Amino acid sequence: MASAAATSAPLRLLSSSPLSRPLLSRPHLLILSRPVSFQRLAARSAASPTPSTSSSAPDPSPVDPAQLPPALRDIIALFQSVPDERTRYKQLLAYAARLPPMDPALKSDANRVRGCVSQVWVHAAPEAEAPGCVSFQADSDAQLTKGLAALLVLGLSGAPARDVAMVPVEFIELLGIRQSLSPSRNSGLLNMINLMKLKALEIAAGQEVTGGQEIRQERTETPAVEKEEPQFEAFGGQVHESSEAERPEEEEFEEEPAAVVEGNGSLGGGRKERIRDSLERGLSPVELKIEDISYQHSGHAGVAGSDGETHFNVRVVSKEFEGKSMLKRHRAVYDLLQDELKSGLHALSIDAKTPSEV
């Protein structure tokens, strides 16, 4: 190596060293035919409030805050009222500090959020005091990520598992922090939300035996379906381990007369007809299409012992759905099919539209 400047030069010598003059002189011309100019990037500093803050109304987004769990609504309102980016970060850090510690035993691979640069874990469990509701725990070794996790935990814990499973991920927009987060942080946040929704879905499905309403995702969403498999086994397990309250339904289930399994179920136990009757009476649909897709699920432990007629696709077009959110439409369909749900109907994939939407 050539005689270089002393690598351990004390700092005070540097004033007369090569550093006092940058290597590149300014203005700087490249040896090209055309000079290139450099543009200074302005720092996105917290000194100037960003335009997209509380003064402007939230972006016209398709998310209806009324659809969100109340605790989450409150948090969103809080973030929208924060005047500048720097304070928003402080708010996130404050949430991080508020998050109750997570049981180290729960920091497992199954609870690990993928796609995060830091380590993040999320755990969901049925809320002991509120049947049908879910509670979350989370932790991260990075504070900003922990703040985001805390926000989600505080916003979604205690809500019905079903509602959490259906929370539209676009609600992040309402927080007004998306542009404050790096792209990888944003995708980490999305992954966190999706994992929490998935876990809520599993918990909601686990309550299926009581005739609770299950949200069944389209088969084409393969990652979700792959995760759904264990829930059917859990379902099968629960038939045996269920509590007192569930027993009457359980017995009914086991006494279901063996039905001939047909591709379309039309010569079977008649469930398809009963569904049709109920929906026609309750919704006066202009279009109603019911398809028995139980054969797609015939391998599951959860449906072992039944003979088809467990899973249906339902497409219903009705004026009754006007003015109703997707959640309310699905509820309307489920409410009409309570008897079926109690007697072995496992899941419906519902396409609910008004005549004007078709």
Add this chain to the structure above:
Amino acid sequence: SAKATDAYESARRKVANFINAADSREIIFTRNATEAINLVAYSWGLSNLKQGDEIILTVAEHHSAIVPWQFVSQKTGAVLKYVGLTKEEVPDIEQLKGLLSSKTKIVVVHHVSNVLGSMLPIEEVVSCANKVGAKVLVDACQSVPHMPVDVQKLGADFLVASSHKMCGPTGVGFLHGKFEILSSMEPFLGGGEMIADVFEDKSTYAEPPSRFEAGTPAIGEAIGLGVAIDYLSHFGMQRIHEYEKVLGSYLYESLLSVPNVRIYGPAPSASDHRAPLCSFNVENVHPTDIAEILDLQHGIAIRSGHHCAQILHRTLGINASARASLHFYNTKEEVDAFIHGLKATIDFLTSHH
């Protein structure tokens, strides 16, 4: 199109001159350094390695230098052996020498570490490897852009580097290989340009470098790399190297003055070379938090994560680190701004309690 070919081949010659290759036919353009390493792994490794042969690497290698050899190991039964770090946090050259044996077929090492900032004595490694008949592949991504690199002096069999780290465009990198070795190697990708004659059941192949450049190349990108080399040569790599040595030391010393900071790799005085970069952690603060706040509140960009060196991070006992790195266009004032921003960021992240 003749002009484009001229410019493309002229870029090849520029690369050859830049690293003092004996012949421009020893320069193969690839998409990046990663592809260059894969080329060696597939074209040389698969034909020359067998069950029980050994490949030596260090724990500080970039994933791109490790994973292709894992593929080769799975396919051939060759075994990977890793050299660890000394307590100064540099790869242990004595351990490397101890691992060399008649079973060693290739040694894959970095020239300068992208995390530790340390430099390896490549000539010494080559000399020891040659004694047991092993080849040497050098990952020079962090050295070529920062200092004069002379492949004939280093003596390695293969050397790779990457355009976008040396002021060039993304989408191009290169492999330098000794001509005799390249001539003995099987092709990598098959197709147009790399053939001599094509028959239905077989084909004959072109000489290097064409043999390893199938299909239409990244012409514009290679020409861009040539221009980048012109630009760097305008300053001279030695001058760049000396400036960066002083600036890099300044960065290191300044960073040390920040409380609770832990810098990885050797101190500048402990070795004769430390790259102008510092990978570091601040106690009780996550590096991704630091990087994010530095960026969004101070307009300063550093990297955080594992820097494509998970094995190294695990060896150091950490999950992630932050890394500030400099190139010849950075100034002392910018280092000062970084340190100032870092202190403010740490305050911000630790004061909310």
